[in-house]
Amino acid sequence: MSGIFNSEVTISDSGFLFDHGTGLTYSLNETGQFIFTKMKEEVHANKMLELIMEEFDINEETARKDIDDFYRQLKEAGLID
Amino acid sequence: MTEKRIYTKPTIIRHTVGVMNKYGRPPATVPMNRLVGYEVKELAAKYGSPLFVLNVQELREKYRDMTRAFKTRYPKAHIAYSYKTNYMKAVCSILHQEGAWAEVVSGFEYDIAKNLNVDGTKIIFNGPYKTRDELIRAFTEGSMVNIDNYDEMQLIEDIAEEMDKVLEVGIRVNMDLNNPPWHKFGFNMEAGHAFEAVKRAQASGKLKVVGLHIHAGTYIDDVSIYSKAAQGLVDFYTYIKAQLGVNLKYWDMGGGYASHNTLNWAWAPAEQTCPTYDQYAETICPILMNGPFSANNAPKLFIEPGRALVDEPISLITSVAAQKRLPSGARGIVLDAGMNILSSVQWYSYNFQTGQDSGFMVEDTVIYGGLCMNIDVLRQSASVPPVRRGDLLVIPHVGAYNISQSWQFIYLRPAVIAIDGGEIHVIKKAETREYVQEFEDVPDKFK
Numbered sequence: 001m002s003g004i005f006n007s008e009v010t011i012s013d014s015g016f017l018f019d020h021g022t023g024l025t026y027s028l029n030e031t032g033q034f035i036f037t038k039m040k041e042e043v044h045a046n047k048m049l050e051l052i053m054e055e056f057d058i059n060e061e062t063a064r065k066d067i068d069d070f071y072r073q074l075k076e077a078g079l080i081d
Numbered sequence: 082m083t084e085k086r087i088y089t090k091p092t093i094i095r096h097t098v099g100v101m102n103k104y105g106r107p108p109a110t111v112p113m114n115r116l117v118g119y120e121v122k123e124l125a126a127k128y129g130s131p132l133f134v135l136n137v138q139e140l141r142e143k144y145r146d147m148t149r150a151f152k153t154r155y156p157k158a159h160i161a162y163s164y165k166t167n168y169m170k171a172v173c174s175i176l177h178q179e180g181a182w183a184e185v186v187s188g189f190e191y192d193i194a195k196n197l198n199v200d201g202t203k204i205i206f207n208g209p210y211k212t213r214d215e216l217i218r219a220f221t222e223g224s225m226v227n228i229d230n231y232d233e234m235q236l237i238e239d240i241a242e243e244m245d246k247v248l249e250v251g252i253r254v255n256m257d258l259n260n261p262p263w264h265k266f267g268f269n270m271e272a273g274h275a276f277e278a279v280k281r282a283q284a285s286g287k288l289k290v291v292g293l294h295i296h297a298g299t300y301i302d303d304v305s306i307y308s309k310a311a312q313g314l315v316d317f318y319t320y321i322k323a324q325l326g327v328n329l330k331y332w333d334m335g336g337g338y339a340s341h342n343t344l345n346w347a348w349a350p351a352e353q354t355c356p357t358y359d360q361y362a363e364t365i366c367p368i369l370m371n372g373p374f375s376a377n378n379a380p381k382l383f384i385e386p387g388r389a390l391v392d393e394p395i396s397l398i399t400s401v402a403a404q405k406r407l408p409s410g411a412r413g414i415v416l417d418a419g420m421n422i423l424s425s426v427q428w429y430s431y432n433f434q435t436g437q438d439s440g441f442m443v444e445d446t447v448i449y450g451g452l453c454m455n456i457d458v459l460r461q462s463a464s465v466p467p468v469r470r471g472d473l474l475v476i477p478h479v480g481a482y483n484i485s486q487s488w489q490f491i492y493l494r495p496a497v498i499a500i501d502g503g504e505i506h507v508i509k510k511a512e513t514r515e516y517v518q519e520f521e522d523v524p525d526k527f528k
């Protein structure tokens with residue numbers, strides 16, 4: 001088990017995600033994939049913003065909103081609580 | 082410092098089984114960054130959003146192509162453009178430049194045509210309600226008038242009496258062609274009303290029937306309806322010619338030809354179901370050519386297309402006002418355009434294409450209009466890539482009915498521009514508060 005996720009998830013290099021708990025599959029875009037990988041490394045939400053801004057060309061306000069939205073999507077998908 | 086990676090909004094999309102939905106395979110969302118050679122972003126920045134954009138060359142080509150399709154099969158065919166579809170002056174004027182006649186259904190529309198210097202003899206006056214003054218003007222100026230009902234016939238007989246001459250008229254007929262049938266307009270053929278109407282007009286001594294008109298419905302993508310209508314007219318003409326000695330100067334097949342927009346209840350996208358101009362013409366013309374006349378005295382054939390000409394050449398640029406997650410988990414977006422300027426969402430499932438580069442990972446999205454009204458939904462589900470506030474969407478094929486049926490409500494209505502040969506012309510300015518309130522007044526005692 002990888003801590004934050006509700007069940008085991010594996011992700012391919014191309015952003016293809018498999019949820020072993022439910023058998024459902026997903027696609028992540030590049031940015032989503034980046035966040036997801038960091039989550040698997042147990043990077044915490046408050047650190048995530050910093051990492052994204054280091055890696056991508058984006059301002060803080062947009063990134064913060066988008067990360068929130070992304071976490072919300074993961075919750076809705078039942079991948080995290 | 083190393084180059085940072087290009088950012089796109091993080092997204093996760095669940096794969097669904099059975100990729101086919103009721104519209105077939107969801108179309109790949111092709112970004113539409115340019116319209117008629119201009120950056121969509123540039124147009125919105127300069128002329129505002131929302132913004133209607135007319136491709137003038139495309140409109141001209143559609144007129145020419147439809148004319149070619151019919152004239153090559155029925156040399157005396159002619160287009161009378163259905164004004165109600167979009168009676169913006171510039172739109173009508175371009176079509177008149179190409180040679181279109183005008184089909185109008187009210188004194189107001191008649192006046193628009195006259196104001197554009199359309200000769201009265203090139204106006205067809207239809208509709209269930211025409212006033213006495215409007216009829217007098219139409220007959221005085223030599224227009225073709227198609228009679229809808231007996232009250233109107235009586236009125237025209239009185240006018241003929243006053244003008245002291247026999248007036249030439251057309252009779253609008255209807256047939257049981259579609260379900261539900263269009264019985265509102267004209268005289269029914271199957272019930273014998275159409276024959277009675279022609280007989281009465283001929284017997285009056287004041288009227289002479291020279292035209293037959295049918296308009297079987299709108300967005301008719303089943304060509305067999307046109308073949309039945311055409312055969313019905315041929316049979317009817319043969320009969321009234323024999324019985325009543327009628328000699329037609331024209332017959333008029335009306336409008337109703339479909340455009341490339343998918344109906345809300347359709348099972349396949351319009352690109353697969355919409356007949357071509359040639360298919361319509363090939364259905365109608367050979368049947369009419371078999372009518373009771375020799376080749377050199379064939380009646381003129383009018384067609385009255387509306388949406389088939391003007392739908393496709395006009396697009397709407399609109400921008401994303403907000404994004405939200407619905408309790409169902411579905412994504413919703415709110416646009417700055419509402420159904421007040423897109424009334425055809427009642428019929429059509431429009432395509433929403435991004436006006437800038439965006440990710441390719443589309444997600445089913447509910448598209449809301451910007452009006453503060455619960456019913457303002459532009460599409461229950463469309464495939465849209467990630468977008469954020471301020472991003473532009475382009476809705477193609479919105480030229481028919483949306484502008485003429487638009488209502489000023491909550492927001493001011495947007496500008497309309499025409500792009501032609503690399504030039505941009507504002508053919509309708511965006512409304513202002515002053516314009517909307519121009520005819521209002523607050524009497525002093527209310528102040």
Ligand SMILES: Cc1ncc(COP(=O)(O)O)c(C=O)c1O
Nearest residue numbers: 163296299336337385386387388
């Ligand atoms: C008499 C008549 N002719 C033509 C039209 C144009 O119809 P369409 O836009 O479907 O071609 C209409 C539309 O209702 C009409 O009533």
